[in-house]
Amino acid sequence: MNKAIIKLLATATLFAGSMLAPPSTTAADLKAGQKAFDANSCSSCHELSASTIGPSLKDIARRYKGQPVERELAQRIRAGSAGRWGGVPHPAYEGLDEADALIIATWILGGAPR
Ligand code: HEC
Numbered sequence: 001m002n003k004a005i006i007k008l009l010a011t012a013t014l015f016a017g018s019m020l021a022p023p024s025t026t027a028a029d030l031k032a033g034q035k036a037f038d039a040n041s042c043s044s045c046h047e048l049s050a051s052t053i054g055p056s057l058k059d060i061a062r063r064y065k066g067q068p069v070e071r072e073l074a075q076r077i078r079a080g081s082a083g084r085w086g087g088v089p090h091p092a093y094e095g096l097d098e099a100d101a102l103i104i105a106t107w108i109l110g111g112a113p114r
Helices: 003-020 027-039 057-063 070-079 098-109
Strands: none
Touching: 027 098, 057 098, 070 098
16 A cells, blocks of 8 residues: 555544544543542532532433533533532632643543542
8 A cells, every 4th residue: 555545544543533532531631630629629529429519420420421521511610500410509610720620520521430
């Protein structure tokens, strides 16, 4: 096969892969998500399996399973969110870095592995 065609195919394959995979999540990303979650005291309202003041992380992951909503969730984590789970609102975290919010959302949607 012609070299140019091979290169083109390789590029196309990489591109297709990047569209399918969730925003290129690595084990290090997931670890960073967990750290940022812990560092921002999110666990005072969110536990892994039990709903407390907020929904459990597993319930959140279940509800959005298979949906690419990382960015949406990250936005609601920062802006605050209400009326989706019950009567209590999730407070705004405007000081939380966008990238951190995204990595936390990715970690939660990935089942919040520890
Ligand atoms: C004071 C309690 C509280 C704290 C602290 C808190 N949350 Fe929440 N969170 C809630 C409640 C209550 C809800 C459900 C809101 C609703 O019904 O829409 C929620 C909802 C969520 C959701 C689901 C949003 C959706 O659109 O379905 C995510 C994700 C989330 N919180 C992440 C976090 C993260 C990350 C932090 C830390 C940066 C955090 N929460 C801190 C109470 C809290």
